[in-house]
Amino acid sequence: MRIVRTGVVPAGVVLALALTGCSSLESNAGGGDAAIDELSVVVPAAPGGGWDQTGRALQADLQEEGLVGTATVTNVDGAGGTVGLANIANATDPNTLLVMGLVMVGAVETNQSQARIEDTTPIARLTEEQEVIVVPAESPYETVDDLVADIEKNGKDVAVTGGSAGGTDHMLAGMLLQAAGLPADEIARSLNYVAYSGGGESLAALLGNNVDAGISGVSEYAEQVEAGELRALAVSGEERVDALPDTPTLTEAGYDVVFTNWRGVVAPGSVDDAEREALTDAVTELAGSDAWQATLEEKDWDDAFLAGDEFDAYLEENIAETQSVLRDIGLLQ
Numbered sequence: 127m128r129i130v131r132t133g134v135v136p137a138g139v140v141l142a143l144a145l146t147g148c149s150s151l152e153s154n155a156g157g158g159d160a161a162i163d164e165l166s167v168v169v170p171a172a173p174g175g176g177w178d179q180t181g182r183a184l185q186a187d188l189q190e191e192g193l194v195g196t197a198t199v200t201n202v203d204g205a206g207g208t209v210g211l212a213n214i215a216n217a218t219d220p221n222t223l224l225v226m227g228l229v230m231v232g233a234v235e236t237n238q239s240q241a242r243i244e245d246t247t248p249i250a251r252l253t254e255e256q257e258v259i260v261v262p263a264e265s266p267y268e269t270v271d272d273l274v275a276d277i278e279k280n281g282k283d284v285a286v287t288g289g290s291a292g293g294t295d296h297m298l299a300g301m302l303l304q305a306a307g308l309p310a311d312e313i314a315r316s317l318n319y320v321a322y323s324g325g326g327e328s329l330a331a332l333l334g335n336n337v338d339a340g341i342s343g344v345s346e347y348a349e350q351v352e353a354g355e356l357r358a359l360a361v362s363g364e365e366r367v368d369a370l371p372d373t374p375t376l377t378e379a380g381y382d383v384v385f386t387n388w389r390g391v392v393a394p395g396s397v398d399d400a401e402r403e404a405l406t407d408a409v410t411e412l413a414g415s416d417a418w419q420a421t422l423e424e425k426d427w428d429d430a431f432l433a434g435d436e437f438d439a440y441l442e443e444n445i446a447e448t449q450s451v452l453r454d455i456g457l458l459q
Contacts, residue, residue: 170210174326206233206290229293236292300455310456
């Protein structure tokens with residue numbers, strides 16, 4: 127997570143549970159020499175969103191590079207990823223990775239989840255991605271100012287969709303209103319946030335004109351923006367993104383907010399030091415591979431690789447920082 131607060135912004139158990147999608151690829155030619163013969167990648171969300179894209183990219187690229195023999199992806203969605211988190215925290219198969227990130231950090235807090243990220247074994251942060259605020263192509267909103275003004279005037283009559291409640295999309299919606307000058311209690315009264323567990327569902331709601339605006343990672347909406355089905359109002363990073371070069375940043379639009387989403391992987395809490403090292407080595411080698419670098423370029427994901435003690439420290443700090451942001455925008459007491 128990257129947050130700038132300036133201006134008005136203040137300081138197993140059973141992995142098949144809720145199975146919604148599973149796929150596997152045959153081992154590549156080098157798979158027989160891989161240190162990990164079989165790897166389970168758990169995606170704690172429905173197909174179609176950023177976590178799912180990340181999990182399936184890991185599956186394909188780990189096998190292409192011969193770093194694992196066979197990889198499978200299992201979708202275990204629900205409650206902002208905390209259903210999948212509850213499964214992985216106490217899973218007994220050491221060759222298991224859970225895709226997670228800032229969305230889950232927020233969802234653990236807002237859902238008061240008994241399972242916590244601290245119950246897992248951190249492996250690596252992988253990517254960072256800007257968020258984008260979009261509206262249907264026929265929307266009357268031409269700018270972020272138009273959207274904010276309508277929320278201020280009509281409150282919950284304006285529906286904003288995105289991923290799980292308390293996740294990055296929800297947080298950005300709250301931070302946008304906070305930057306516009308609304309106090310936390312008014313944000314809570316005014317913001318009608320419609321949460322979905324997968325990017326495909328929020329996209330369908332937008333394309334069906336069932337909501338007024340949407341927030342998600344750039345990679346999830348860029349294709350529809352390019353096709354003219356959605357209109358992008360702003361991106362959330364420090365600079366414009368290549369995938370949406372004509373879309374201003376929130377800072378350019380007059381809102382002092384810089385906010386990006388990160389994604390990574392953790393392992394079961396029960397893994398020993400040798401098992402953690404094997405997983406970390408495989409993911410570290412993947413991060414430097416041609417296949418992964420091509421995936422980053424294709425998805426317009428920023429390389430944010432971090433592993434070992436550095437990732438442990440980052441995760442601890444990120445949890446504390448997220449708690450602070452959620453309190454500031456009225457999503458956490």
